[in-house]
Amino acid sequence: MPWEIDSREHYPRASDAVARAIDILSDLVGFDTTSANSNLALMRYVEALLAARGVTAELLLDDTGQKANLFATVGPSRPEGVILSGHTDVVPVAEQNWSSDPFVLTQRDTRLYGRGTADMKAFIACSLAALDFAKLDALQRPIHLAFSYDEEVGCLGAPRLIERIADTIALPAVAIVGEPSLMRIIGSHKSVNIYKVTVTGVPAHSSAAHLGLSANALAIQLMNVLLQIAGKLTAKEAHNADFQPPFSTLTVGLMKGGTAANILAAEASFVFDLRSLPEHDPDEILRPFHAEMEALRVAYPLATITFEPQAAVPPLARVLESKAETLVRRVGGDNSDMIAGSFGAEAGQFQQAGFSTVICGPGSIDQAHQADEFIEISEIEKCMIFMDRLFTSLTAQAEAA
DSSP states (O other), X not given: OOOOOXXXXXOTTHHHHHHHHHHHHHHHHTSOOBTXXXXXXXXXXXXXXHHHTTOOEEEEEOTTSSOEEEEEEESOSOXXXXXXXXXXXXXXXXXXXXXXXXXXXXXXXXXXXXXXXXXXXXXXHXXXXXXXXXXXXXXXXXXXXXXXXXXXXXXXXXXXXXXXXXHHSOSOEEEEEOOOSTTOOEEEEOXXXXXXXXXXXXXXXXXXXXXXXXXXXXXXXXHHHHHHHHXXXXXXXXXXXXXXXXXXXXXXXXXXEOSOTTBOOSEEEEXXXXXXXXXXXXXXXXXXXXXXXXXXXXXXXXXXXXXXXXXXXOOXXXXXXXXXXXXXXXXXXXXXXXXXXXXXXXHHHHHHTTOEEEEOOSSOGGGTTOTTOEEEHHHHHHHHHHHHHHHHHTBHHHHHO
């Protein structure tokens, strides 16, 4: 497809490099990797691209065999490598009003539209396109490619991938997670914890309420405690101005209960989402909630209350002048203050595993999950310049300079 590219003031072969990245992005967008679907076709495509460059990729299947992480190393087996990390899954397009097919990359003016363009297939495309233009044989430090599944539903795929990386590569290593940041450095993000609570009661006709126990009533009491906690989290003394909003948030996203207006509910359930600042302990935040659950169990022995964690994504804690920050600043030329992300990401998981980690990727987080999601072509240009400088910095010439 003849993409319209303005390559002024860029490194040699910029037009070719950007065009290659867009071609790969077009292919990646064409795979419907909504989290409910398999991502194997996309991973096989990436595996083939790498094989054509003499790079062997390892696919790490999930327990169902329907999804996979991908791990590959370019360059020597040495410490001080760089991990380029991205997730391959995307959020659903159902009930969104798109102006064009979300799984066909479409250019309108200077923007490329399609599901995953910003979040975050463009970073993966740029990482792969860079292999066509870098002097891979001259690398003195390795580049590790780490592409995951199921990030959008709780960062479920990354732990297995990160464990494999930690067991395989020579340490230490820096991780760059390519979530959309307009190529600025994000040095911290909130944690994400998702929980499901299920309550069972004793059904009875509403005219004989004394013979039953409403699961809905108990669930409402529990959700009321969550609302009280959420209100306290907004107190100014708990704020961190680096984030927007500057406080931890707690929301109930799903709730179900009951079968009819005149029947006491036999079962009720709800799912809530806690996104806490890096300095806040989710368990401590939820202490009053756990106390209320226990009190209700004692008061109503015929009821059952189960508490099930659905996702637990650790925060990315800000580390000033870390190896990752230093490298990305040197390569990207970003001298502005690091920013914070209120969204959760796999970066916290890499940091928890011992890797110096930052987020830096093309596109805007404002476009993530939206209808008519897009990325500016200029963002892909910036990312390809970054990749060129990164690969060059790891070559023999750079070592000798």
